[in-house]
Amino acid sequence: MNNIKTKKNNPINEKMFCALASEKSLAKNWSSKEDEEAWKNL
Numbered sequence: 231m232n233n234i235k236t237k238k239n240n241p242i243n244e245k246m247f248c249a250l251a252s253e254k255s256l257a258k259n260w261s262s263k264e265d266e267e268a269w270k271n272l
Contacts, residue, residue: 259265
């Protein structure tokens with residue numbers, strides 16, 4: 231997912247771009263052994 235393109239002036243695409251762009255960064259914090267342990271019972 232290195233190339234993310236959006237159409238200009240489309241609020242839905244702008245929101246999705248933000249979500250997709252941050253997913254990899256957030257996954258670093260969410261994909262930890264401590265996090266898995268905390269959520270295993272849910």
